[in-house]
Amino acid sequence: MAKINGNDIRPGMLIEHDGSLWIAVKTVKVKPGKGPAYNQVELKNLLDGRKLNNRFGSDDRVEEFHLEYRDFQFLYRQGSNLVFMDTDTYEQIELDEDFIGERALFLQDGMTVKVELYQARPIGIRLPDHVVLEIIEADPVLKGQTAASSYKPAKLENGLRLLVPPFVTAGEKVVVDTNEVAYVRRAE
Secondary structure, eight states, X not given: OEEEEGGGOOTXXXXXXXXXXXXXXXXXXXXXXXXXXXXXXXXXXXXXXXXXXXXXXXXXXXXXEOOEEEEEEEXXXXXXXXXXXXXXXXXXXXXXHHHHGGGGGGOOTTOEEEEEXXXXXXXXXXXXXXXXXXXXXXXXXXXXXXXXXXXXXXXXXXXXXXXXXXXXXXXXXXXXXXXXXXXXXXXX
């Protein structure tokens, strides 16, 4: 942890402000005609999700933090909890499904994820960018539909619905982007 000048805050930095942990989402340097220059910073609280706009001048000092990223392996679901194991220490942690949100549907047994830790407390999770899933249901192609680049709805093995190209059929495996929840390509 290091003290930094309020004018040095940049997007993506983690700082302590008002006794809590915040991430700088957006910053704008302002130099008014009268008075000292300041840094207008949009902050998001990492612990409870609140947002805040704050001015930081050159006289303001804030603590900059760095998160610890550790690899965890997804083991299994237990009710509404998801159980992960630290790949280095073999310690297990349980996270509520709401902590991950709808992206929890992408979790597969044995999948390695990065857990963001602040003072040994999980505050975020990063899934792999792409996963391979099987299509269990796909609408049939309508005649003449293939002439234009059109997509059709399909249902994945995890229950999610997304749009796929007309040549993709039920039973095929596809690569899905976990961030955009979008079809990428057929799996090989």
